[in-house]
Amino acid sequence: MSEAVKANRRAAVSDFKASAILEAAGRVFETEGLDGASMRAIAKEAGYTAGAIYAYFSSKEVLYAALLDQSLTRLAAAIEEADVRTLSAPERFVAAGLAFYDYYDENPRDLDLGFYLFRGGIKPRGLTSELDAELNGKLVASLRPITDAARGLGIDGEAARKVTADAFAHATGLLLLAHTRRLDLFGFAARDLLGEHLFALLRDLGAR
Structure with missing residues (x-):
């Protein structure tokens, strides 16, 4: 041999x-x-x-980071797949935002992993400063299709980052409410509410 x-x-x-x-x-x-x-x-x-x-x-932190890294790779691929180049910038913005939601909605274990919800509840958590920086950078990179679509609407970099943060925060909040079934109290579908919010953001940006 x-x-x-x-x-x-x-x-x-x-x-x-x-x-x-x-x-x-x-x-x-x-x-x-x-x-x-x-x-x-x-x-x-x-x-x-x-x-x-x-x-x-x-260490267990390195193991957790490796699992989270894999999850973020899958998230980025899902968003990229939804953000097809034939769509207009407003359509890409909505598609990318919904793709973020859809990934975690279809993979709730990854939602728990990404937000350290396994038995720990909601509170600030992290691994090491080096691992946190690397993983946070990868999360931001996975959201880049949303930011790029916003830039395609003619807004500057800071405004594009702000609207990305808004979409991210709204999607995450709705995911947690849907994940815990608290939104059932109101009888609305989380994905529909996110879509309406994304279109409202576009209206605020003067894109529609």
């Missing part, structure tokens, strides 16, 4: 183990939250010794 084949096999085994550890970590985080999880519990769930998983991930 050539050295190249051996190296490929070692890489495949390493990737498999890392994936298994990540999947196990996801299950532990879902039941215990970030605060309650431990590397020992994650290792046990994955079927490895605690010492073995440190060769792949140095």
